[in-house]
Amino acid sequence: MATARTENLASVVVGLNKQNGQMRGQPKPASPQSGPLALGSQPGKAASAPPKEGSGPQDGGGIRFGDDWKKNLQLPPKDTRMRTSDVTATKGNEFEDYCLKRELLMGIFEMGWEKPSPIQEESIPIALSGRDILARAKNGTGKSGAYLIPLLERIDLKKDFIQAMVMVPTRELALQVSQISIQVSKHLGGVKVMATTGGTNLRDDIMRLDETVHVVIATPGRILDLMKKGVAKVDRVQMMVMDEADKLLSQDFVVLIEDIISFLPKKRQILLYSATFPVTVQKFMAKHLQKPYEINLMDELTLKGITQYYAYVTERQKVHCLNTLFSRLQINQSIIFCNSTQRVELLAKKITQLGYSCFYIHAKMMQEYRNRVFHDFRNGLCRNLVSTDLFTRGIDIQAVNVVINFDFPKNAETYLHRIGRSGRFGHLGLAINLITSEDRFNLKAIEDQLVTDIKPIPGSIDKSLYVAEFHSADPDAEAEEGEPEADHKAPEPLES
Incomplete structure (x- = not known):
């Protein structure tokens, strides 16, 4: 499984290292970081010490009926920075309006996501209904949450096979999406998320797929290889998401994507998300999507x-x-x-x-x-x-x-x-x-x-x-x- 390794800062080589991409100049006095985030903070959160693993509302026997479960959440500090209308021009919906599992809501709020952004408002209820989606929205407006929330809501933990796939064009994006998936689903009680990309050990992926996997986040070449070997069994996948769909349907990937879809069941849900929609996307939509719900939040x-x-x-x-x-x-x-x-x-x-x-x-x-x-x-x-x-x-x-x-x-x-x-x-x-x-x-x-x-x-x-x-x-x-x-x-x- 492709995972981002956690390295100790002391292990970072001082000076020029042409292999690992990390360069450091002469030591300089550190300047305080004004603005929203200190340099050690997690993306999307103000600087704070991360909660200890295993801490949270489920410790000590979980949540009982009637508990005020929100009081027990490990929320990040509130983000007080100004936001533009790209994410604030909403209809006023709340995440609780979508009848999501309480455990999923806990993960959403602990990510620091307070209210759905416009793309999330448009996508989540439609995706939960099982309908295909063609969504056009700007980068950085919450597209990942727009498809991961309904995807995780629909996972059935009683079933031990792959139920959902997210296709992305780069390895770094696969790692990022898998990390978000794991964080949002941490209270759901056993959702197994796997990232698989080229450039990593194939044997590790084969061994991982021998165990239970519910969600696969993948680049096209590697997951197709695993499908053809009969290791990644996707014949019961109910949802396939294509993030950065314009890139996935470019000449670099479109043949691989067509092959991947041939392994999926006929009754499946396909969600396309992108900031731009060239002709290739339109052709793919006409061929593989069933009366897709179209979302366009791109006035500019x-x-x-x-x-x-x-x-x-x-x-x-x-x-x-x-x-x-x-x-x-x-x-x-x-x-x-x-x-x-x-x-x-x-x-x-x-x-x-x-x-x-x-x-x-x-x-x-x-x-x-x-x-x-x-x-x-x-x-x-x-x-x-x-x-x-x-x-x-x-x-x-x-x-x-x-x-x-x-x-x-x-x-x-x-x-x-x-x-x-x-x-x-x-x-x-x-x-x-x-x-x-x-x-x-x-x-x-x-x-x-x-x-x-x-x-x-x-x-x-x-x-x-x-x-x-x-x-x-x-x-x-x-x-x-x-x-x-x-x-x-x-x-x-x-x-x-």
Whole structure:
């Protein structure tokens, strides 16, 4: 089973390690993190000590009829940050309105999910009814909860076979979705969730499937391999979810998806979720979905909380510009995107030489190191991550408030998914694009396609645009501006 390994901070290698993607510069005085999350906090939660395993309302004999079960919940601190209408423009429903199991509600509330977002309001009752769904909603608005809540509600623990599958395009997204599933279902009393992806030991997956598994979270290639070997028996699966459906139905995956569906029973429910719906999705819907319920919450494509700027530079000025941004911005965590794996490693090395902590991740790394980088960055062990487009799909790290396109993307879809890594779940975010003369036509085309306005970067960026108001116990924390400027020689340009 593919799981993110928990590593001790002391085991992280100091200096450049070209294998594990984790780079660290010279030790720098830590600056207090103003804004919503400290760097050690869990995504979606304000900083706090996590509850001990096994603690919770079920300890000591469980809940009895008539108990005020909500009083016993281990709730995270309330998130007081402002949220945009992408997640607040709801009909006013409550999770309890959907007649969910009490134990599932306990897991939902302990995740810090207080009320359903618009996509959850639209999806949950329809999915519970068993109807196929074609849902279009922005990244970072609660799509995972929209399908996981009804999926987990419908699991029958008396049946020891696979009842539901979630297909995702990347290994990191599979790990994230499986982690959310396990956390939300922890009070249900035995829901068995398995993540299976390429790049991990096949024998481990075969042994795991020999035991009880109710829910499989998978990338297409690995689960199809297990199906063909007769190990993953999916002939009684009642629900299949396709997250990031546009990617799953692209040329990279569509043949695999068609093969996977051929193993499923004829009477099954299929849920498609995506921010964009190209022609391939429409063809798939016509072929495999039965009168799907269509949800479209996309009056505009980009998230309302993300402010977008561009800086016009030459290639040789990019590293210097990035150094200036690091010294002037108030960054909780940032993701910096490059267009190739070689440039990712080169840039990560440069950032480390400038004195800033930095991890990197790309598809050519060993899966073990990818898992470690993803896990450690998500848990706040490093402030900056350099990545290829591997990290653009569905990855939810709510401490990320700045995305920088060091290399400008070639198309609007990639741009949309990249900047969507900030501004998660209605919070504020900043996207900065480094534009060369060759990129100016792409910039105009992407603005037109997304009907959005990418403005020239001002001399000073207003903190209120990307640093959420948060009630801090430290009055000096709000005045802190990013990391202290590195005391190094002028940065050299990135070599191609």
